[in-house]
Amino acid sequence: MLSIFFKRLLLAIPVLIVVASITFFLVRLAPGGPFDAEKAVSEQVMKNLNEVYNLNAPLSEQYFDYMSGVLVGDFGPSFRFPGRSVTELIMTGLPVTFELAIYSMLIALFIGVLSGVTAALKRNTFLDYIPMSIAMIGICVPTFLLGPLLVLIFGINLELLPVSGWDQLPGDKILPSITLGFAYAAYIARLSRGGMLEILNQDFIRTARAKGLSETRVVTKHAMQGGLIPVVSFLGPAVAGLLAGSFVVETIFQIPGLGRFYVEAAFNRDYTMILGTTIFFSFMIVVFNLLSDILALWLNPRSRDV
Amino acid sequence: MKYLVLILSFFLISCSSSKSPVDLAVESKVFHYGNGTEPQGLDPHIVTGVPEHHLLLALCEGLTSSNPRGGESLPGSASSWTVSEDGKTYTFYLQENGKWSNGDPVTANDFVWSWERILTASLGSQYPDMLYSVVNAEEFHTGLISDFSMVGVRAINEDVLQVTLKEPTPFFLGLLSHYSTWPVHKPTVLEHGSIDDRNGQWTRPGNFVCNGPFNLKSWELNKKIVVEKNPLYWDANIVELNEIHFYPISNEMTEERMFRAGQLHVTNTFPSNKCEPDIQEKNPNLQIHPYMGTYFYRFNTKNEALKDVRVRKALAYSIDRKKIVESVTRCGQIPAYSFTPPGSNGFFPDTKIPFDVELAKSLLKDAGYESGESFPVLEILFNTSEGHRKVALAIQQMWQQNLGINVELVNQDWKVYLSREMIGDFQVSRAGWIGDYEDPNTFLDTLRPNRGNNKTGWDNYEFDNLLIKANATLDTEERYKILMEAERLLIDEMPIAPIYTYVRVYQLHEDVKGWYPNILSHHHPKYLRIEND
Numbered sequence: 123m124l125s126i127f128f129k130r131l132l133l134a135i136p137v138l139i140v141v142a143s144i145t146f147f148l149v150r151l152a153p154g155g156p157f158d159a160e161k162a163v164s165e166q167v168m169k170n171l172n173e174v175y176n177l178n179a180p181l182s183e184q185y186f187d188y189m190s191g192v193l194v195g196d197f198g199p200s201f202r203f204p205g206r207s208v209t210e211l212i213m214t215g216l217p218v219t220f221e222l223a224i225y226s227m228l229i230a231l232f233i234g235v236l237s238g239v240t241a242a243l244k245r246n247t248f249l250d251y252i253p254m255s256i257a258m259i260g261i262c263v264p265t266f267l268l269g270p271l272l273v274l275i276f277g278i279n280l281e282l283l284p285v286s287g288w289d290q291l292p293g294d295k296i297l298p299s300i301t302l303g304f305a306y307a308a309y310i311a312r313l314s315r316g317g318m319l320e321i322l323n324q325d326f327i328r329t330a331r332a333k334g335l336s337e338t339r340v341v342t343k344h345a346m347q348g349g350l351i352p353v354v355s356f357l358g359p360a361v362a363g364l365l366a367g368s369f370v371v372e373t374i375f376q377i378p379g380l381g382r383f384y385v386e387a388a389f390n391r392d393y394t395m396i397l398g399t400t401i402f403f404s405f406m407i408v409v410f411n412l413l414s415d416i417l418a419l420w421l422n423p424r425s426r427d428v
Numbered sequence: 429m430k431y432l433v434l435i436l437s438f439f440l441i442s443c444s445s446s447k448s449p450v451d452l453a454v455e456s457k458v459f460h461y462g463n464g465t466e467p468q469g470l471d472p473h474i475v476t477g478v479p480e481h482h483l484l485l486a487l488c489e490g491l492t493s494s495n496p497r498g499g500e501s502l503p504g505s506a507s508s509w510t511v512s513e514d515g516k517t518y519t520f521y522l523q524e525n526g527k528w529s530n531g532d533p534v535t536a537n538d539f540v541w542s543w544e545r546i547l548t549a550s551l552g553s554q555y556p557d558m559l560y561s562v563v564n565a566e567e568f569h570t571g572l573i574s575d576f577s578m579v580g581v582r583a584i585n586e587d588v589l590q591v592t593l594k595e596p597t598p599f600f601l602g603l604l605s606h607y608s609t610w611p612v613h614k615p616t617v618l619e620h621g622s623i624d625d626r627n628g629q630w631t632r633p634g635n636f637v638c639n640g641p642f643n644l645k646s647w648e649l650n651k652k653i654v655v656e657k658n659p660l661y662w663d664a665n666i667v668e669l670n671e672i673h674f675y676p677i678s679n680e681m682t683e684e685r686m687f688r689a690g691q692l693h694v695t696n697t698f699p700s701n702k703c704e705p706d707i708q709e710k711n712p713n714l715q716i717h718p719y720m721g722t723y724f725y726r727f728n729t730k731n732e733a734l735k736d737v738r739v740r741k742a743l744a745y746s747i748d749r750k751k752i753v754e755s756v757t758r759c760g761q762i763p764a765y766s767f768t769p770p771g772s773n774g775f776f777p778d779t780k781i782p783f784d785v786e787l788a789k790s791l792l793k794d795a796g797y798e799s800g801e802s803f804p805v806l807e808i809l810f811n812t813s814e815g816h817r818k819v820a821l822a823i824q825q826m827w828q829q830n831l832g833i834n835v836e837l838v839n840q841d842w843k844v845y846l847s848r849e850m851i852g853d854f855q856v857s858r859a860g861w862i863g864d865y866e867d868p869n870t871f872l873d874t875l876r877p878n879r880g881n882n883k884t885g886w887d888n889y890e891f892d893n894l895l896i897k898a899n900a901t902l903d904t905e906e907r908y909k910i911l912m913e914a915e916r917l918l919i920d921e922m923p924i925a926p927i928y929t930y931v932r933v934y935q936l937h938e939d940v941k942g943w944y945p946n947i948l949s950h951h952h953p954k955y956l957r958i959e960n961d
Contacts, residue, residue: 154843159476162850162880163554167572171552174626204469204626215650275935286682286688291449326856370779373679376686378650382678391843 127416134408141404142397143194146185149396156201166297175201188397197398202390208398215380218288222298222371222379223364227304227357234310235353241311242318242349243341253311260308269301269374286376302368306360310353318349351422358414362407411412436599448690450937454960457670459940459953462683462695466650466676472607472632473546473553479676479696481607486672486953488638488657490610491520491539491589492601496955498866498946499773501601505534505639506589506612515596515902520589528613528638531660536583542611544576550624555608558864595900598907602773602865605950615636633891641667641954650676652895661864661954668957687713687935693958694940698933700815703759713935717945718759720769721930722861722871723761725808725823729923730885731855733804734924737921738795743856744781744789745924746830747823753928757815758821760933764926766915767861768871769948775868779919781926785830792831800832809838809857811845816858819927859883866948868911869899875918886923 157171165177172178176187191198197208210296237253245249276297278284284291288298321327330340367380381397387395443656449460464479472484485494493504506520526534543562546553547569560566563580567573580592593600603609612630616637623626629635636644641663642655653674657667675692677683680699686692698706698714706714727734729742732738749763766777797803808824817839824835840848848854861881863870872895873879877887891914898910917925934950942955 152843154845154847157554158843158846158850159554160846161476162846162883164557164880166549167554167556168554170549171554174550174552202467204471205629205631206469206627212651217881240593250804270681271839278685278688281689284678284690285685287691290651291691319638374676374682376677376679376682378648386678389842423477 198394202392219379225299226303233307238311238314257308257311321349358410374402441464450690463674464696487640494950532685536589599867719930738791740922742788742791762929803833809854884923
C-alpha cells in the first residue's frame with residue numbers, strides 16, 4: 123500500500139509541472155495586463171511597473187525565474203496586493219475555506235448517507251421517494267439560489283441567523299455550511315442509495331440475515347462497508363471541489379476564503395496569484411484523489427487482493 | 429426526532445442576537461461601512477481606487493482636507509496657506525499640533541520626502557502626474573533630472589512648506605485632496621523597506637503610522653479592516669466615532685441583505701434591479717445623488733467611417749438620452765449633453781446635443797452614406813455587465829431604427845476590453861469617467877492629444893491650446909469661459925458621445941449624521957456621528 127502511495131505521489135510532480143507551465147503561458151496569452159485600468163497610466167508609469175515586476179524580461183527568462191522560485195516554495199509577490207506574497211494570501215484564505223469545506227462535507231455526509239441508506243432499505247416506499255426527490259432538487263438548485271433563499275428565510279424574515287460573515291457573529295457559519303453541503307448531500311444520497319441497493323442483494327447479506335443477525339447489525343456492520351465505497355471514491359474529488367469551488371458561497375456570505383482570491387485573481391490578471399492558486403488547487407486535487415483511492419482500497423477487500 | 433428539533437431550535441435561538449451591530453452602534457459609536465472590494469493596500473503612494481480612498485480618508489491627511497459638503501477644500505495638515513499674485517507659489521503653514529499617530533510632529537520635510545517618494549520612478553506609483561504641475565516634478569519622475577532639490581517643493585522651516593508651480597494651476601488645492609499627494613512617515617517607511625519598496629510592510633497593523641483622525645487597529649483580508657479614533661490627531665475633539673469597520677463586499681446583493689439585517693450603516697452600492705421598485709416604495713434609506721462622472725461612448729476617430737465628424741454627430745444625435753435614463757438605467761441618472769458633468773465646482777456647460785433623427789439622417793447622407801445600409805457594420809465594444817449590455821442594446825436599436833445601420837454588440841472581459849481600447853482595436857466603445865478632483869479640468873484634460881485616457885485618436889491642438897490657456901488663467905470667471913469654449917469645441921467635434929451623468933446610489937442608515945451628499949461623494953469620517961433620534 124505504501125509503495126502505491128509513494129508511486130502516485132511521485133507521479134504528481136510531472137502533473138504539477140505541466141499544470142504550472144500551461145497556466146503560465148495561458149495567462150500571458152490572455153489579452154490585458156495586471157496594471158490595465160479604466161484610468162490608463164502613462165507609458166512612463168507602465169514602464170516603471172513592468173520593471174518593478176520584471177515583466178520586461180523575455181518570457182522564457184520569466185518562466186524559468188518563476189519555476190525555480192516555485193521549486194523552493196516561493197510563489198512570488200501578488201501584483202494586485204502590493205506588500206503581500208501569494209503564499210501569504212493562500213495561507214490566509216485556506217484555513218477558512220478548509221473549515222467551510224469540512225463543515226459542509228460533514229453536513230453532506232450526515233444528510234446524504236442517512237437519506238441514501240434509508241431510501242435503499244425502504245425501496246419503493248415514500249421513505250425512498252421523498253428523500254430522493256429532495257436529492258434531485260438539491261442537485262438541480264444551484265448554490266447561488268439556495269444561499270440567498272436560506273438567508274431570506276432564516277436571516278431576514280425569521281431573524282434567527284446572521285446573513286453573512288465568518289467568525290464575526292454567533293451562528294454565521296451555519297447557513298454557508300448548509301448551502302454548500304446541500305448540493306453534495308444530494309449526490310451522496312444518490313450514490314449511497316445505489317451502492318447499498320447493490321450490496322443488499324448480495325449473497326453474504328442473505329447469509330448474515332439467515333444467521334439471525336439484527337437488521338441494524340446487518341446494515342451497519344456488513345452492508346454499509348461495501349455499499350458506501352462509491353461515496354468514498356466520490357469524497358476525494360468532492361473535497362477538492364469544495365476547496366476550489368466555494369467561490370459562489372464565499373461571495374454570497376462574505377466569507378474571506380481562498381475561492382474569492384482564486385476567481386478575482388483571474389479577473390485582475392494577477393499573474394502570480396493565478397499561478398499560485400492553480401498549482402495549489404492542483405496539488406489538493408491530486409492529494410485528495412489519492413487519499414480517497416487509498417480509503418476505498420482499504421474498505422474493499424476485493425481490490426485489496428489485486 | 430423530537431429531541432433533534434428541540435436541540436436545533438435551541439441552537440438557532442441562542443445564535444440569534446436580539447440587537448444588530450447597527451443597533452449596538454448608538455452606544456458603542458462603531459460605524460459599519462460597506463466598502464466595495466478588498467483594498468489593494470494602504471500605501472497612499474501605491475494604491476489606486478475608491479475603497480482605498482475611503483480608508484485613507486480615515487487614516488491619513490493631506491495639506492488640505494475634503495469638505496464634507498463639497499466645494500472649497502478645508503484645512504488639513506496645513507492650517508492655512510497663501511498664494512502668490514502670479515498664482516505660482518503656494519505657501520502652506522502646518523498645524524501647530526499636527527502629529528503622526530506615534531507622537532512625532534508632522535513637519536514640512538515630511539511632505540518634501542513624501543513627494544520625492546511618489547515621484548521616484550522605481551516605486552512604480554500610478555499617480556505621479558498629480559504633482560506634474562510642480563516645477564521639475566515631471567522631469568524628476570521621467571529621469572531628466574536626478575537632483576530632487578531642483579523640484580519646486582521645499583521646507584522653509586519645520587512648519588512652513590513652499591510649493592512652486594510651472595503654471596498657475598487654479599485647481600491645485602483640489603489636487604491636494606487626492607491621497608497620492610498625502611504624506612507618509614519617513615522613519616516608519618524606511619524601517620520596513622527603502623524609499624521605492626512597493627512591498628514594504630509598513631502598512632501592516634502594528635507598523636502603520638499616519639496622521640489622520642483614525643489609527644489602523646486590525647486588518648483581516650477579505651473580512652474587515654478596523655480603524656480606531658486617534659487621540660493624537662490635531663482635530664480629535666470633533667471626532668465622535670470610536671471605531672469604523674470597513675467591510676469589503678463585492679456582491680451588491682449580499683451587501684443589500686447585510687444592510688437589511690442591520691449589519692451596515694452605509695452600503696457602497698445598490699442593486700440596479702431593485703432601484704425602481706424601491707424608489708416607488710419610498711425606501712427611506714435609499715440615497716440617490718448626482719456624481720461627478722459621465723457615462724459616454726468613445727468613437728475611434730481613426731476608423732474609416734468614424735473619422736468623418738458628420739458620422740459621429742449623426743450617431744450622437746440619434747441617441748434618445750432621456751429614454752435611456754427613463755427606460756433603461758431607471759435609477760435617477762441624468763441625460764448628459766456635455767462631457768463635464770454640470771456643477772463641477774460651479775461650472776455649468778451650455779452645450780446641447782439634440783435628439784434629432786432627421787438631422788442625423790441628413791448628416792449621414794452628407795457623409796456619403798445615402799442609406800444606412802451602405803454604412804459598414806458598426807461594433808459597440810463593452811465590458812461584461814448587465815447594465816452596459818442594456819444600454820448597448822438600447823443604442824443598437826436606436827441606431828438601427830433611426831439610421832438604418834447594422835450594429836453588432838461585442839462583449840468582452842474587463843481586461844480584454846481595456847486592452848482593445850488601449851490599442852485602438854474598436855469602433856465604438858462604452859466608457860465612464862469619474863472626476864479625481866472638483867474641477868472641469870479632471871474631465872477635459874483626458875481628451876487632450878497624447879493623453880493615455882483619450883483613446884479616441886482625436887488629436888485636436890485647438891482644444892489643447894484652450895486648456896493650456898485656461899490653466900494659466902487665474903480669474904475663475906475668465907477661466908470658465910475658456911473651458912466652456914473647449915467643451916463646445918469637443919461637443920462640436922464629437923470624438924465621444926456623452927450618454928448620462930452618473931448618480932451615486934446607496935443605502936444610508938437613519939442614525940448616521942454628518943453625511944452630506946456631494947458631487948465627488950467624499951464623506952470625511954471625522955465628521956460622522958451616530959445618533960438615534
